[in-house]
Amino acid sequence: MSQPGGRAYVIFDSNYEKNINIFKGDFCEHPLTPDLPGMDKWNESICPKDWRIAVKKAIDSGMIQIDTTIEGLGQKLGLDPVRLKERVFSYNKICEAGVDNEFGKKAEFLIPVKNPPFYGIKVGSNIGASQCGLRVNEYFQVLDTNCSVIPGLYAAFHTAGGAIGENMMGGSVLADCHLAYTSGYVAGETAAVNIE
Missing domain, CATH: 3.90.700.10 (Succinate dehydrogenase/fumarate reductase flavoprotein, catalytic domain)
Incomplete structure (x- = not known):
């Protein structure tokens, strides 16, 4: 930066x-x-x-x-x-x-x-972790303050909060890689289904 x-x-x-x-x-x-x-x-x-x-x-x-x-x-x-x-x-x-x-x-x-x-x-720059990130459901759809899905908004990797508790600080390289891959895949798959 x-x-x-x-x-x-x-x-x-x-x-x-x-x-x-x-x-x-x-x-x-x-x-x-x-x-x-x-x-x-x-x-x-x-x-x-x-x-x-x-x-x-x-x-x-x-x-x-x-x-x-x-x-x-x-x-x-x-x-x-x-x-x-x-x-x-x-x-x-x-x-x-x-x-x-x-x-x-x-x-x-x-x-x-x-x-x-x-x-x-x-x-560009890369932020390795965020303290908590955006609240998401199991499909990595971002939730509003009432825990309702915000249509069309997804979060993955460290921008998705709640994966390791409220004060997420990152984890091992292996866990981070799986979190990045899995959350991106699930969010993309859900977005593709919702477009159809």
């Missing part, structure tokens, strides 16, 4: 398909692949069954920028090309040393950005 415009940037290189697998098991962001359980029932109108297709679509639409140089990527993202090149150089030095004294990133996740083409995406 302290960054200009409340934005951050993710920069990566051409090894992203190999590197994405490094994060499996430590975070909840497992890439979608057709071999995951339940994918035979997956609705591809929500998003593709294969994360690589989603990345290609994001590149084609301009959400993810691509360039053969860090400076060129910086220009496409609206960043100072010289400062971005300096920052990537500095980050790569941290990766070579295997110790991140600046942000405390674990050594196994210090992945250098060296091989063109280079990719970048502008991302």
Whole structure:
């Protein structure tokens, strides 16, 4: 939130398909692949069954920028090309040393950005938890002060209150991932049924 415009940037290189697998098991962001359980029932109108297709679509639409140089990527993202090149150089030095004294990133996740083409995406902020969130029913429909459904309004993940009591402060990564996925799925399914 302290960054200009409340934005951050993710920069990566051409090894992203190999590197994405490094994060499996430590975070909840497992890439979608057709071999995951339940994918035979997956609705591809929500998003593709294969994360690589989603990345290609994001590149084609301009959400993810691509360039053969860090400076060129910086220009496409609206960043100072010289400062971005300096920052990537500095980050790569941290990766070579295997110790991140600046942000405390674990050594196994210090992945250098060296091989063109280079990719970048502008991302927004994320609030990890809200104290209680909006009161919802079992379909994640938001309720008013009389506990009546507000038509067309849904809440999911940490914006949905009452999942872990009145003073919800978040939980484990595993619980959060399931809460995000399940609440989003149930809210979306309910919304789709109510539209028909």
